[in-house]
Amino acid sequence: xxxLKDLKNRIESVKSTRKITKAMQMVAAAKLxxxxxxxxxxxxxxxxxxxxxxxxxxxxxxxxxxxxxxxGTGSDxxxxxxxxxxxxxxxxxxxxxxxxxAKTHAKKLLAEGKEVKILTVGKKGRDQLKREYSKHFVxxxxxxxxKRVGYADAQGIAKDILARFDAGEFDVATIFYAKFENVVSxxxxxxxxxxxxxxxxxxxxxxxxxxxxxxxxxxxxxxxxRGVATQIFSALLENGASEQGARMSAMDNATRxxxxxxxxxxxxxxxxxxxxxTNELIEIISGAEAL
Amino acid sequence: xxxTVQFDLVSPxxxxxxxxVTSVQIPGADGDMTAMAGHAPTxxxxxxxxxxxxxxxxxxxxxxxxxxAEISADSISVLAERAIAKxxxxxxxxxxxxxxxxxxxxRAKETFDNEPGPVDDAAKLLADMVAVGDHISV
Numbered sequence: 001x002x003x004l005k006d007l008k009n010r011i012e013s014v015k016s017t018r019k020i021t022k023a024m025q026m027v028a029a030a031k032l033x034x035x036x037x038x039x040x041x042x043x044x045x046x047x048x049x050x051x052x053x054x055x056x057x058x059x060x061x062x063x064x065x066x067x068x069x070x071x072g073t074g075s076d077x078x079x080x081x082x083x084x085x086x087x088x089x090x091x092x093x094x095x096x097x098x099x100x101x102a103k104t105h106a107k108k109l110l111a112e113g114k115e116v117k118i119l120t121v122g123k124k125g126r127d128q129l130k131r132e133y134s135k136h137f138v139x140x141x142x143x144x145x146x147k148r149v150g151y152a153d154a155q156g157i158a159k160d161i162l163a164r165f166d167a168g169e170f171d172v173a174t175i176f177y178a179k180f181e182n183v184v185s186x187x188x189x190x191x192x193x194x195x196x197x198x199x200x201x202x203x204x205x206x207x208x209x210x211x212x213x214x215x216x217x218x219x220x221x222x223x224x225x226r227g228v229a230t231q232i233f234s235a236l237l238e239n240g241a242s243e244q245g246a247r248m249s250a251m252d253n254a255t256r257x258x259x260x261x262x263x264x265x266x267x268x269x270x271x272x273x274x275x276x277x278t279n280e281l282i283e284i285i286s287g288a289e290a291l
Numbered sequence: 292x293x294x295t296v297q298f299d300l301v302s303p304x305x306x307x308x309x310x311x312v313t314s315v316q317i318p319g320a321d322g323d324m325t326a327m328a329g330h331a332p333t334x335x336x337x338x339x340x341x342x343x344x345x346x347x348x349x350x351x352x353x354x355x356x357x358x359x360a361e362i363s364a365d366s367i368s369v370l371a372e373r374a375i376a377k378x379x380x381x382x383x384x385x386x387x388x389x390x391x392x393x394x395x396x397x398r399a400k401e402t403f404d405n406e407p408g409p410v411d412d413a414a415k416l417l418a419d420m421v422a423v424g425d426h427i428s429v
Binding site: 052223 | 299304305331333336359373
């Protein structure tokens with residue numbers, strides 16, 4: 001039976017924990033709004049970019065001279081997994097879910113006898129994958145210092161990946177991130193970025209015949225590397241929104257749990273206090289009777 | 292008043308401009324072009340340069356680098372990797388851009404020793420960047 005003093009201390013400590021989780025929840029909510037805005041701002045660019053790219057890819061894709069970023073190296077032996085996670089913890093299952101998705105994918109590829117290389121963005125994912133796959137690691141991108149993810153960050157990552165691709169280090173690249181659905185659900189997603197994988201353009205849209213300046217292939221060769229950066233950028237933004245959403249609901253739960261715990265502890269505290277008073281009364285009364 | 296056409300300037304981070312305009316001068320990779328309403332559908336890549344827009348509400352200019360423009364009869368969309376309104380362009384911005392292009396050139400020189408293609412491209416990029424500076428007189 002804990003003493004009254006112990007109980008009081010525990011209630012105090014849970015109360016201060018609740019204050020912290022509550023504050024974190026509110027901070028996450030504010031950050032989430034900003035992250036969502038950033039994701040929304042980037043949408044027009046991404047959508048149009050992909051529309052033009054899929055048109056171009058459809059018209060050039062069939063030819064033998066198509067760029068390697070589009071047609072691939074003709075092999076899928078070496079696979080690069082780019083695992084994007086957050087730099088901070090305390091966001092529920094966010095990082096674990098992405099890491100799990102990447103692990104299942106890696107396991108499947110290894111079972112098929114393929115070579116797996118892993119590049120991590122964000123240190124939480126690196127920590128989780130390190131245990132099993134440390135010998136597959138080829139690099140890590142640190143975004144700890146970055147307050148607001150900008151396009152330049154995505155370009156940096158894309159440059160790194162493209163340099164590796166040009167050096168023939170891998171054949172297929174897939175990014176792993178969490179797609180932001182809403183505050184309570186973020187869907188871990190795998191998306192292949194090299195060779196580029198575009199949706200087929202819709203039939204009625206493809207009917208506009210464009211003049212290309214310079215020719216289609218030159219444009220495609222110029223735009224494909226930018227496409228990689230664009231996809232990474234939108235994945236980073238989605239991930240940012242997802243992280244804040246996950247943290248917000250995790251902290252909301254924590255705040256609620258702390259509240260319940262305080263209630264339980266308070267009841268226990270009151271009961272023991274009552275018990276102590278009753279005991280004292282009994283002692284006084286029996287003492288008085290003995291006289 | 293001449294016919295107007297819907298003009299959008301988007302960078303990955305945000306939508307910079309969206310308005311009805313009469314003409315847009317685009318720094319295309321193969322040379323500048325001016326697009327007006329009823330232009331033939333064209334897609335062109337951009338070189339670093341100044342994009343000038345003329346509309347019923349006045350003219351505006353933007354410094355753009357890398358990306359492409361999609362022109363059709365009733366809309367012009369410019370997707371630029373970096374786009375800055377000319378008024379917001381400072382000497383620091385420009386110096387950073389020139390420095391970046393210089394680095395790209397020296398890198399290209401290192402990696403492609405005997406291939407003129409990439410080195411020339413990088414040199415052209417640098418020249419374009421410098422020319423942008425002259426144009427906006429920073």
